[in-house]
Amino acid sequence: MSLQGITSITLTDSGDLYTTVPSITFSAPTTAKKPARLIAILNGGSLNQINIDSGGSYYEDGSTPAITIASSVGTTATATATVLNGRVNSVTLTDSGQGYMTPPAVTILGPSGNASDFVAVGYPNLDSATSKLTSITIVDSGDFYTSAPSILISDPQLFQPFLVGEYVNQDSASDGGILTAEVAAYNDSSEILSLIHVGSANNLGSFALPSTGKYLTGQNSGATAKIVSSTQKDTVDQQNFEFATEIEDFLDFSEGNPFGEISKSTGLSS
Numbered sequence: 001m002s003l004q005g006i007t008s009i010t011l012t013d014s015g016d017l018y019t020t021v022p023s024i025t026f027s028a029p030t031t032a033k034k035p036a037r038l039i040a041i042l043n044g045g046s047l048n049q050i051n052i053d054s055g056g057s058y059y060e061d062g063s064t065p066a067i068t069i070a071s072s073v074g075t076t077a078t079a080t081a082t083v084l085n086g087r088v089n090s091v092t093l094t095d096s097g098q099g100y101m102t103p104p105a106v107t108i109l110g111p112s113g114n115a116s117d118f119v120a121v122g123y124p125n126l127d128s129a130t131s132k133l134t135s136i137t138i139v140d141s142g143d144f145y146t147s148a149p150s151i152l153i154s155d156p157q158l159f160q161p162f163l164v165g166e167y168v169n170q171d172s173a174s175d176g177g178i179l180t181a182e183v184a185a186y187n188d189s190s191e192i193l194s195l196i197h198v199g200s201a202n203n204l205g206s207f208a209l210p211s212t213g214k215y216l217t218g219q220n221s222g223a224t225a226k227i228v229s230s231t232q233k234d235t236v237d238q239q240n241f242e243f244a245t246e247i248e249d250f251l252d253f254s255e256g257n258p259f260g261e262i263s264k265s266t267g268l269s270s
Contacts, residue, residue: 005141006120006149014132015156019215019224021126022154024136028115029144033058035110036081036088040069040103046096047077050106055087057144058113065109067091074099081108086118086143118143124153129213131156131226162186162193166220170211170227179211183218193225 006026015022036056041048047069059065061083069077077097082090088108097104120142125135133153142149162168162183170179181195193216217224 004145005143006138006145007141009122009136009138009151011133011135014134015153016132017156018126018131018133019128019157019226021124022133022156024122024124024154025152026120026122026142027149027151028119029142029146029149031057031115031144031146033111033114036065036108038067038088038091038106038108040077040106042100042103045072045074045100046098047093047100047104048096050079050091050093052088052091055089056108056111057086058111058115058118059083059086059088060111060113060117061086063112065111067109068107069097070104070106072097072099072101072104077104079106086111086113115144120145120149122151128226161188161221162218162223162225163221166218168193168195168216168218170214170216181216 034054034057036059037053039051039053041051050067063083065081065083065088067079067081069079075095075098077093077100078095079091079093081088081092084090120138121140122136123139124133125137126132127134136151164183164185166183167180168183179198181198183193184196185194186192212227212229215224215226
């Protein structure tokens, strides 16, 4: 039976509607916790060496589990062990002993680690343009797996609807400002968000449409949506004229949204 870490991961479903990288969890190895097995080799009443029949499982790397060698009529042998990758990987005789007539029994302290210490770790790679996962990178292959572990990927975050009247922000506007706008209307079924009063929240920039591929975040609702397309029905000059007219008409906002409508994506991929 081969005990090893995972060597590859195949993504069977890329998921959808991911806006942030999901969490990923691997199941723990199912190998039983067991100590190493050591065998003494005798040569003329003294130990010649100690062979490792099995390195055991779940030993903590860097630990030095104690070794006990059965006594003889003369001098009892002593030895030390080292651990690598959760297994006893070497044994060094520090005293060969004397007076042994037969190979003595050799025992070693059991492992102090657990299966949870050897669980594999992976990182999902997200394509923000499609909101789907593209692959999973192995960060730590784990160990003591005898079969492929199960992998649990968290679901996309549930979409929180935008609130009419709240302001939304889009960071990293083209001119260096923070784009802000007021939600005039939101249609969850058509996934259309209508914005008015588009401008720069930190007064660094001028008028600009929200950028495709970036995210809008509601200041009150916390809703987040990726902009997949935007529509400007009129030119900037026409909009300025319309705004001036509306101001003279006591801010009558009964007209349609002068800035058009912005489509948004509501999900992520896992």
